[in-house]
Amino acid sequence: MFFFFVGGLEQQVLQVLKSGAGKCINCGSRADLVDYEKVLKLFFVPVWRWPGKEPLMHCPDCFLFFPPPTRTGPLLDVLRCASCGRPVESNFRFCPFCGSAL
Ligand SMILES: [Zn+2]
Numbered sequence: 001m002f003f004f005f006v007g008g009l010e011q012q013v014l015q016v017l018k019s020g021a022g023k024c025i026n027c028g029s030r031a032d033l034v035d036y037e038k039v040l041k042l043f044f045v046p047v048w049r050w051p052g053k054e055p056l057m058h059c060p061d062c063f064l065f066f067p068p069p070t071r072t073g074p075l076l077d078v079l080r081c082a083s084c085g086r087p088v089e090s091n092f093r094f095c096p097f098c099g100s101a102l
């Protein structure tokens with residue numbers, strides 16, 4: 001007897017945080033920044049769902065989820081050291097001014 005696993009993990013949009021926040025990496029149309037949830041489906045019935053940890057980008061045209069642009073993107077501010085407040089390159093692990101971990 002065969003066991004067919006007719007299920008899978010899907011991601012669904014919970015709410016749109018910022019409409020048109022970026023571009024789809026697949027089709028190039030407007031993508032939204034969204035909160036999402038993961039849904040485990042078995043025989044097409046949702047059996048378990050839990051919220052995603054971080055917002056994702058979602059393209060309403062091709063239904064693609066992808067990570068938002070990195071911190072170096074124009075959307076986000078320059079990273080600042082938490083202890084001395086000076087702007088620091090986002091790929092640094094330690095603040096070059098005061099040496100604290102970022
Ligand atoms: Zn797309």
Ligand SMILES: [Zn+2]
Pocket residue numbers: 081082083084085086095096097098099100
């Ligand atoms: Zn510092």
